[in-house]
Amino acid sequence: MESFHAIIKREWINRFRIKNYRHTYILVFEYIETFYNTVRIHSHCNYMSPNKFEKVYEKVNNSSMSIAS
Template structure:
């Protein structure tokens, strides 16, 4: 739900490839590195991966 509200609905994509690249960038550059998650102990997914490894 967050992905759609925060990113997808803000843009009109010309094709699948454009949408894919945009969403991939959002997930890698923002969501996994800056968005904290309650279920991960208020860590970002990247922080959680480092702690769990």
């Protein structure tokens, strides 16, 4: 968790002048939903973005399902 906090500060929060709690909440939500969970590479996804990992996973599973049929 500490690593995540360091990443979000370094990659996102430090770019903005924080106005209040609501502004911080919106910035954190935006970072997580639009970048961290979709675009940013993750080690547990074989160093791919979650979106790319899901596409590769679906492609592999669809091709193996068609072979099994």
